[in-house]
Amino acid sequence: MQCVVLAAGEGKRMRPLTARRPKVMLPIANRPMMEHLVVAARDAGITDFIFVVGYFEREIRNHFGDGSSLGVKIAYVTQRHQLGTADALRVTAGLIDDRFLLLNGDMILRSDDIRKFCRMDAPCVGIHETDHPQDYGVVTVEGNRITGLEEKSEEPKSNLINAGAYLFDPGIFDLLAGIKVSGRGEFELTDALETYIREGTLRAYPLAYWLDVGQPWDLLDANEGLLASIRHERHGTVEDGCTVPETVSIGKGTVIRAGTYIEGSCVIGENCVIGPHAYIRGSTAIGDNCHIGHATELKNSIIMPGTKIPHFNYIGDSIVGSGCNFGAGTKVANLRHDNGSVKVCGKTTGRRKFGAIIGDDVLFGINCSVNVGCLVGSGSRVAPHSLVEGCVEENSVIR
Numbered sequence: 001m002q003c004v005v006l007a008a009g010e011g012k013r014m015r016p017l018t019a020r021r022p023k024v025m026l027p028i029a030n031r032p033m034m035e036h037l038v039v040a041a042r043d044a045g046i047t048d049f050i051f052v053v054g055y056f057e058r059e060i061r062n063h064f065g066d067g068s069s070l071g072v073k074i075a076y077v078t079q080r081h082q083l084g085t086a087d088a089l090r091v092t093a094g095l096i097d098d099r100f101l102l103l104n105g106d107m108i109l110r111s112d113d114i115r116k117f118c119r120m121d122a123p124c125v126g127i128h129e130t131d132h133p134q135d136y137g138v139v140t141v142e143g144n145r146i147t148g149l150e151e152k153s154e155e156p157k158s159n160l161i162n163a164g165a166y167l168f169d170p171g172i173f174d175l176l177a178g179i180k181v182s183g184r185g186e187f188e189l190t191d192a193l194e195t196y197i198r199e200g201t202l203r204a205y206p207l208a209y210w211l212d213v214g215q216p217w218d219l220l221d222a223n224e225g226l227l228a229s230i231r232h233e234r235h236g237t238v239e240d241g242c243t244v245p246e247t248v249s250i251g252k253g254t255v256i257r258a259g260t261y262i263e264g265s266c267v268i269g270e271n272c273v274i275g276p277h278a279y280i281r282g283s284t285a286i287g288d289n290c291h292i293g294h295a296t297e298l299k300n301s302i303i304m305p306g307t308k309i310p311h312f313n314y315i316g317d318s319i320v321g322s323g324c325n326f327g328a329g330t331k332v333a334n335l336r337h338d339n340g341s342v343k344v345c346g347k348t349t350g351r352r353k354f355g356a357i358i359g360d361d362v363l364f365g366i367n368c369s370v371n372v373g374c375l376v377g378s379g380s381r382v383a384p385h386s387l388v389e390g391c392v393e394e395n396s397v398i399r
């Protein structure tokens, strides 16, 4: 069975992390989120993929190539302008000849669910229960039939949502042709489903597991969950006098220097230098080519490739882009003194502990303090001893 993966969008809510990569390439447990999805589909028996790409498409093409490294076949089609999910599917017309699976690229599913889902009759939509249905397409269901679907309603009729997984016959392409621009200015796939709902033919399949990353801070929960469930592999070198439990993955060429203490489930990429005397706490993912140095403490964070956090730093509950440099002594706060939920740019994270979202190529001088809930745009420069707070635009200079 062919599987179309929609991956052309930017994922604007994830800014500044999507300044230089599409949302689907954001790392969770050191792999792009879309790779977890593709691997789950492969393990469910699907080997023939069509990726719809657009925004920063070269990141996706370079990473996945022809798919052979994952044991699958990948063809690419470009959606030039991100006009909506219906438009994204439309660009695959002519490449699909049978019943097919369609997946949003920005979620993670489990292979056993995909396997069972693919046995359903088309048309069928994967559904899931959530406590914030207003952010999604909300479905109403009778038995295993979908009787209604409303996009992003402020008064959702149920807690069941369209999870962004569909099983279609090629007949869907005829319906796409008739779709008009929606209220939010897009050609939406869900508009095509109205016809099936009217005919009474649209089935629902409840997905047991569905991981969606809607906001940047959701990456931390996703990272923690996957780090706890993946199989950990150990390469590289661990010098004497380190504590490194079995639940830590270490990539090729990485050196863990003497005195380093690592706790819990963590993943460290290739060609990193960790320590001497670094303290890495649970649920931390460190990308390739990072340097985490002496007396630096990291906790529950995602650090993207090529970032240097080399001396006397603390970073907790944060997401740090690639190519950043932290001057000696620069630290990130991760707890409000009133114990309230941390807000980022006015939006509540629902988390009592949250540090910062730092874009790519941000340079901090020595002894900077980054306040709780801070968002720093990519390419920013921060002078020594600065206090960084609130929302910092891309390429800012902070003195």
Ligand SMILES: Cc1cn([C@H]2C[C@H](O)[C@@H](COP(=O)(O)OP(=O)(O)O[C@H]3O[C@H](CO)[C@@H](O)[C@H](O)[C@H]3O)O2)c(=O)[nH]c1=O
Pocket (backbone or CB within 6 Å): 006, 007, 008, 009, 010, 024, 052, 079, 081, 082, 083, 084, 085, 087, 088, 104, 105, 106, 135, 136, 137, 138, 151, 161, 162, 163, 164, 186, 188, 190, 212
């Ligand atoms: C707008 C657009 C999106 N995409 C990709 C990006 C994502 O991987 C995927 C979903 O796009 P989004 O714009 O994020 O869709 P979103 O607002 O989340 O809503 C869809 O997905 C939701 C599930 O996440 C459903 O509950 C909604 O009913 C459905 O409309 O499609 C494209 O490839 N091209 C596009 O033009």
